[in-house]
Amino acid sequence: MLSARTQVRLSSFLAYSGGVTRAIRSALATIAVVVLLAGCAAPGAGGAPQTPTPTGDTRPLTELPRYDDPRTVEGPRTAVISDDAITPVADHPDQTLPATVVSHDPDGDRQVTVDDTSRVLAIDLSGSLAATVWGLGLGDTLVGRDMSTTFPGTEELPVVTSGAHAVNAESVLELRPTLVITDGSIGPRDVLEQLRESGVAVVFVENGASFEGAVELARTVGAVMGVPEVGELLADRIAADIAAVRAQIDEIAPASPDRKLRVVFLYLRGGSGIYYLFGSESGADVLITGLGARDVAGELGWQGSRPMTDEALIEADPDLILVMTDGIASAGGIDGLLAAKPAVALTAAGQHRRFVDMADGEILSFGPRSARVLDALARAIYLKP
Template structure:
């Protein structure tokens, strides 16, 4: 994730404080979350024309669990790694991974540690880390995705892994000054980035071979899922859905359009759709304007579940933003929402996220 995008998301979150979040187990419209259909995508009843579909839907992963690639791998420590600090690279020696904090705005780092088979070392979590097995871990970030210094210090971490997407920086410096190893890793929001993150986090934890195994599995699973999606998605550009990603916190009046380098572009293209923001040359996150939305005129809009809930559901969003109502997606009420901690959390669950979104976009609901 680029530092510009991280800053935009953090700023948006600090104003929003996750206002108007949906209740657990609810969609953006407040209705119960549908259960996932576990049949292969090709066996589902598909929409004859994805552009003609009307009404919102929710993407639900078949399982939100993160399965370790191995259990309790043997570590080689100390590990000498490069920390990509915001003010420049520095060399860090990691010699104790008994108490780990892996924290970022999307929850990708904790999922990666878990996928490497070292989840037992985690002593806390960020707000976006919600997969099974982490429920009892204390949360060390606030609704604004800011680190709570007291909460972190109370956990006595021996290692902190982060990517610069949460702060404040002085908390991490305080930990370093007290002797805690703090490592900043690059975290590119893409499927290739998810595989590289597995390698980088594994190097920090002293299990490079396991990292290569996890990276290969992520890449293979994503490639297999994309191949399945390609079988059901329209082949021609004219028939492909024109899709945009809208980040919103309606209660605080925050609306961002995500473009290249945000992760949304990689997600949309993998879904066999056209990334309209990318086609228009938009980079990172851009505050939504009426003119931009009307110019883009998407067929479908991807949103986070808590985000659409904070706007009062689809009806509330269209009432508050008439420009969205004028788009094809608005006229068809075609929104697909997915849990905030999943939709852009590139990592071990990347293929599962893609699969769930494809089902919500191309297949009719079961029953």
């Protein structure tokens, strides 16, 4: 049963779109967007969000001016990490090799012996694996990177994945890796199998899209790289940093469920017509609840990533929408998104133009920078510019 709030918005949307031709529906939807947003459009808000979070003030969240009620805030913000460099917990630690570890292959677990880490590819969809290797103090072993690995020190590494996050076989073979660490989130699988058949150690690791997953990943990659003790050190640091930031967020975010922000995460690739709503078990749910907000997509039973529908978004009726920076830009900015998906304009977030974007390689990258991602997003959501 839809809530009264949802029924009003859905009725409004259908009033514009029902019983007419596609051309007329499109025109009426555009008019609806203009009417809804005429009173709240911010200067320059047609493109990417224009109000970045200041990065100069690194005082704790609790010491800075914040909004009385974050649900009433209008206008977009860009979350920026104050320092996106990854500081290793150790400097060129001594490795104990060979190391025999369990590889969680898609077709079943197997034991893999790692005896050479001189040329490493640590590749996944979010860039978490390379960040973890760097955090262990073994960044100098990396010989290539995926598209999501963008932190300082990796700029000159050749990219081995394409725009679809697929492994480019030629690029990989040219790098002559001795070890490939992956979580199976990018493929194709046969490229990795070819490497394994040629004598390259290929290890599939479990990489949970959560803060706890980031902690466990430090231990796992530490074991693969022959530095299990350093992996424990990195895991402890990640856990402590996240706990410290979450404690601050708990102090500044509304405590009552009725006053907490209703948030959804939209994955956008406008040029390809891709508009996905991320629900539970996608990583976005953990990020949203970690920010002291309500994951309304999860509350409505949405799991993983699913194509966004007008009905689902209107029913969710978020106060704030999280997006990737390149994603919102690919949709033509906020104005382009609202024109392409007028149902967004019927939500509280759409009416208030309440979008918070963050760099694609950071926002869902659970790893050594998890605490800083939370901190940057919290500043954009709760603190005054």
